[in-house]
Amino acid sequence: MTAKIFSVEDEESLVSLLEYNIKSSGYDFYHAGTAYQGMIDIQKVKPDLILLDWMLPDQPGTEICKFIRSHESLSETPIIMLTAKGEESDLVSGLNIGCDDYLSKPFSPKELIARINALLRRSKNKNKESILEFQNIKMNTDTHRVYCCNKEAKLGPREYSILEFLMKKPGRVFTRQQILDSVWGTNVYVSDRTIDVHIRRLRQALSTTEECKVIRTIRSSGYSLDIEA
Amino acid sequence: MTAKIFSVEDEESLVSLLEYNIKSSGYDFYHAGTAYQGMIDIQKVKPDLILLDWMLPDQPGTEICKFIRSHESLSETPIIMLTAKGEESDLVSGLNIGCDDYLSKPFSPKELIARINALLRRSKNKNKESILEFQNIKMNTDTHRVYCCNKEAKLGPREYSILEFLMKKPGRVFTRQQILDSVWGTNVYVSDRTIDVHIRRLRQALSTTEECKVIRTIRSSGYSLDIEA
DNA sequence: ACGAACTGTAACAAAAGTGTAACATTGAAA
DNA sequence: TTTCAATGTTACACTTTTGTTACAGTTCGT
Numbered sequence: 001m002t003a004k005i006f007s008v009e010d011e012e013s014l015v016s017l018l019e020y021n022i023k024s025s026g027y028d029f030y031h032a033g034t035a036y037q038g039m040i041d042i043q044k045v046k047p048d049l050i051l052l053d054w055m056l057p058d059q060p061g062t063e064i065c066k067f068i069r070s071h072e073s074l075s076e077t078p079i080i081m082l083t084a085k086g087e088e089s090d091l092v093s094g095l096n097i098g099c100d101d102y103l104s105k106p107f108s109p110k111e112l113i114a115r116i117n118a119l120l121r122r123s124k125n126k127n128k129e130s131i132l133e134f135q136n137i138k139m140n141t142d143t144h145r146v147y148c149c150n151k152e153a154k155l156g157p158r159e160y161s162i163l164e165f166l167m168k169k170p171g172r173v174f175t176r177q178q179i180l181d182s183v184w185g186t187n188v189y190v191s192d193r194t195i196d197v198h199i200r201r202l203r204q205a206l207s208t209t210e211e212c213k214v215i216r217t218i219r220s221s222g223y224s225l226d227i228e229a
Numbered sequence: 230m231t232a233k234i235f236s237v238e239d240e241e242s243l244v245s246l247l248e249y250n251i252k253s254s255g256y257d258f259y260h261a262g263t264a265y266q267g268m269i270d271i272q273k274v275k276p277d278l279i280l281l282d283w284m285l286p287d288q289p290g291t292e293i294c295k296f297i298r299s300h301e302s303l304s305e306t307p308i309i310m311l312t313a314k315g316e317e318s319d320l321v322s323g324l325n326i327g328c329d330d331y332l333s334k335p336f337s338p339k340e341l342i343a344r345i346n347a348l349l350r351r352s353k354n355k356n357k358e359s360i361l362e363f364q365n366i367k368m369n370t371d372t373h374r375v376y377c378c379n380k381e382a383k384l385g386p387r388e389y390s391i392l393e394f395l396m397k398k399p400g401r402v403f404t405r406q407q408i409l410d411s412v413w414g415t416n417v418y419v420s421d422r423t424i425d426v427h428i429r430r431l432r433q434a435l436s437t438t439e440e441c442k443v444i445r446t447i448r449s450s451g452y453s454l455d456i457e458a
Numbered sequence: 459a460c461g462a463a464c465t466g467t468a469a470c471a472a473a474a475g476t477g478t479a480a481c482a483t484t485g486a487a488a
Numbered sequence: 489t490t491t492c493a494a495t496g497t498t499a500c501a502c503t504t505t506t507g508t509t510a511c512a513g514t515t516c517g518t
Contacts (some may be wrong), residue, residue, distance in 0.1 A: 064487050142401045143456065144447045157449040157505095194477055196495060201475095219485075220494065231480055385464055425506060430464095448474065448505065 003120055006030040006047035008064060009082070010057050014105075015193035018051065021109040035059035039067050047077065049120055052099065054083040069098040078119040082107075089131050130184070132167045134225055137206065137214060139167055148206045159184065159202040160197075166215070171227035199223055232349055235259040235276035237267035237293060238311070239286050243334075247280065250338040256345070264288035268296050276306065278349055283312040307348040311336075361396045363454055364443060366435065368396060377435045387412065388431040391424075395444070400456035402447050428452055 005027045007146045009015050015031055030045050032038035035056045040065075042050065050068065052061035061081060068074045081102040101115050132139040138147040144160065146153045155163065161183045166174065174182075176192045184190055199215060206212045216226035234256045238244050244260055251258045259274050261267035264285045271279065271293075279297065281290035290310060297303045311332055332341060361368040366416040367376040373389060375382045384392065388411040395403065403411075413419055427442060435441045445455040 142398075143453060144402045144450055145457075158476070167509095189471095191478065193479090193495090197477075197497085198498065217495070387465075419465095420467065422468090422506090426466075426508085429507065429509095446506070 001075070002026060002028050003048040004030060004045060005049050005051065005116065006029045006032070006038075006045055006050040007107075008032050008035060008042075008061065009051065009053045010034065011053070016128050017109065018112075021113060022116070025116070030135055035064050035197050038208065042068065042074065045072070046073065048123070050077055050079045050153070052079055052081050052170075053090055054081055065098050078123050080115060080119065084117075096114060114176065132164065134167050134170050135214060136212065137163075137167070139164065146206075148212055149208045151208045151209070153205045155202065158198050159205060162198055163202055163206075166225050170225045173222050173224040175222040178222070195223075231255060232272055232277040233257045233259060234278050234280065234345065235261070235267070235271055235274055236280040237261050237264060237271075237290065238282045239263065240282070241436050245383050246295050246338065247341075249281065250342060251345070254342050254345070263284075264290070264293050266291055271303065271331065272300075275302070277352070278345060279306055279352040280309045281308055281310050283310055305352065307352050309341075309344060309348065361393065363396050363399050364454075365441065366392075366396070366443060368393065373438075375435075377441055380389070380437045380438070382434045384431065387427050388434060391427055392431055392435075395452070395454050399454045402451050402453040405453070 006081065007015065007018050007022075007029070009018065009031065010033050015033075015133075019029045019031065030041065030047060032041050035058050038052075050064075052064055054061045056064075063092055065079060065081070068077060068079065078101075079099040081099040081225065082105060083102060084105050090110075100119055103112060103115065103208050130140060130142040132141065136149045146163065162179060165179060165182050176195045179195055180190060180192070181190070199217075203212075203215055206214060214226050216224050218224060231434050234251050236247050236259070238252075238260065239245065240261050244262075248258045248260070259270065259276060262285050267281075267285075279293075281293055283290045285293075294310070297306060297308065309332060311334060332344065334405065363369065365378045368374075370393065375384055375389065375392065386451050388440060391408060394408060394411045405424045408424055409417070409419060409421070428446075432441075432444055435443060443456055447453060
């Protein structure tokens with residue numbers, strides 16, 4: 001899905017410049033000419049990134065900033081502030097208000113696109129689910145910690161990778177070859193049976209006080225997380 | 230609360246000029262005519278910014294500078310040094326001693342006010358985000374000082390940068406490459422193992438009397454600050 | 459120029475993880 | 489029930505990864 005970029009800007013000439021460059025870069029472009037209209041439309045559009053003019057006819061851009069940051073569904077949306085020349089002195093407070101980046105007019109379209117790309121890339125990684133959960137197993141891919149029944153399970157790198165792989169598609173059965181390809185990488189010659197050993201180690205590591213039979217063996221097919229139906 | 234500005238200056242005519250301009254700009258003005266008196270009064274007044282004459286009857290302004298920087302409660306106060314014409318050659322060392330800015334006489338009052346405003350604004354914002362904390366580690370990104378268990382830890386520049394990087398995302402695992410990109414910059418060819426050595430030095434520097442196991446090794450992945458969950 | 463502090467690398471030691479074979483056990487088809 | 493291939497389990501030699509140390513080249517302030 002192509003990212004949606006919303007601009008709140010009253011200078012007509014700048015709007016068309018933005019629209020042209022942003023669409024050329026493969027993004028959808030949305031626009032409002034006043035802060036008031038912007039706040040309304042932004043809620044409908046739910047853009048992936050917002051460009052705010054610092055000075056708008058009805059309210060300063062910082063007001064939109066506060067508005068966005070205080071709305072749960074929008075608060076993570078990256079914001080780039082556009083300021084006219086000579087407004088730099090206020091920038092610090094602008095950044096404190098909650099915008100993620102700023103550009104001083106006049107700016108090169110190339111620069112703008114670069115910053116947009118950077119921010120979108122960053123927010124994409126942010127949204128990446130860093131916590132995988134399955135039954136009583138919790139896995140934090142940021143910290144590389146795994147918990148089973150709220151107790152930390154100590155896994156080696158291979159066991160960790162296998163579990164992560166399985167947990168991304170809970171219940172689905174994977175052949176040993178698929179696991180090998182994913183965890184070891186393709187064209188690495190390792191015996192199939194090696195998987196069995198690692199599965200054994202994984203099961204053991206996940207065995208806390210209580211029995212945790214989370215990994216199912218599908219005879220002559222492979223392994224999967226043990227989900228009903 | 231209006232900001233308090235303290236001047237240590239012996240030239241009578243300059244003092245009245247300063248007083249007039251600073252009060253006009255809405256700040257409170259305090260004054261001492263000698264270094265000795267200045268050091269006493271500054272402790273009482275606790276000003277938000279200090280103007281120091283380079284040459285004073287009893288001691289050079291740099292002595293006051295050192296004095297201020299060595300006092301916990303004053304050490305963050307921004308200092309502007311005022312120098313007579315021809316003393317520029319000494320400025321380098323003056324900046325190193327710990328003043329934040331300087332002006333050569335004669336200067337325009339406008340210029341002085343501009344610098345005062347800039348420094349006050351900066352130090353105001355600084356106090357918000359300049360301190361990173363993690364468990365028993367405290368890090369002041371302004372002064373580049375690091376404290377572990379309330380004792381100062383002496384880190385080299387590289388160690389400092391690595392720690393700062395890790396502390397911005399506590400608990401998150403970073404690969405050696407990510408650390409390299411962030412601390413050394415991209416496309417700089419340095420061996421991965423170099424990180425290991427710096428991590429070792431960092432760990433050692435953070436080892437005060439008590440064991441400080443704050444840096445976790447995630448085998449075949451990288452390092453992170455050691456946080457639960 | 460001299461010395462102190464800082465860097466990056468190599469080399470070796472220690473620790474942790476890995477893959478394989480050999481044997482035990484299981485489960486389903488004959 | 490028997491049989492046999494698939495899987496579970498274990499032990500162990502081997503590899504990889506990381507910790508640690510020493511050192512030579514640099515930088516930087518005095």
